[in-house]
Amino acid sequence: xxxxFTFKQLLRNPIHLLxxxxxxxxxPKAPGTxxxxxxxxxxxxxxxxxxxxxFGVCLLTFAVGIPICGASAKALGVKxxxxxxxxxxxxxxxxxxxxxxxxxxxxxxxxxxxxxxxLFDITKPWPISWVDRNIHGGLGIMLxxxxxxxxxxxxxxxxxxxx
Numbered sequence: 171x172x173x174x175f176t177f178k179q180l181l182r183n184p185i186h187l188l189x190x191x192x193x194x195x196x197x198p199k200a201p202g203t204x205x206x207x208x209x210x211x212x213x214x215x216x217x218x219x220x221x222x223x224x225f226g227v228c229l230l231t232f233a234v235g236i237p238i239c240g241a242s243a244k245a246l247g248v249k250x251x252x253x254x255x256x257x258x259x260x261x262x263x264x265x266x267x268x269x270x271x272x273x274x275x276x277x278x279x280x281x282x283x284x285x286x287x288x289l290f291d292i293t294k295p296w297p298i299s300w301v302d303r304n305i306h307g308g309l310g311i312m313l314x315x316x317x318x319x320x321x322x323x324x325x326x327x328x329x330x331x332x333x
Contacts, residue, residue, distance in 0.1 A: 189242035195253035205255025209262040231260045240308025250311050261315030262287050268323030286322035
């Protein structure tokens with residue numbers, strides 16, 4: 171059984187609060203899925219930004235996620251605690267960055283992005299599995315979800331253009 175934080179402990183430490191997705195990573199079942207669901211309202215706000223700023227936010231949240239997730243994992247004494255879901259937030263936002271403005275963004279695209287991102291994050295096909303096994307610390311925690319987000323996003327992009 172993995173060590174964990176309580177919500178009260180998360181509130182006392184902003185690094186852990188972010189790493190645990192504002193508490194969504196405390197979900198007793200499927201915390202990664204809960205974290206991805208919690209990322210959707212933030213995405214809805216971010217999607218109002220111009221593309222260049224949206225990409226900048228994705229880059230910035232990826233970069234700050236490396237020390238945030240690394241610090242929480244180290245504090246818990248594990249490689250990648252299932253409750254650390256900041257990487258799911260960023261991976262989902264990266265996935266959705268591939269959806270073009272046409273057809274208009276809607277809940278079907280958000281649902282498709284959610285399902286595809288979770289599929290690749292859970293099954294970890296190559297190269298995601300290689301990164302998960304070989305790159306450690308905060309970079310490893312963040313990078314496998316970034317790659318899952320890119321793969322899911324490319325599939326969404328192709329679907330938008332060819333279906």
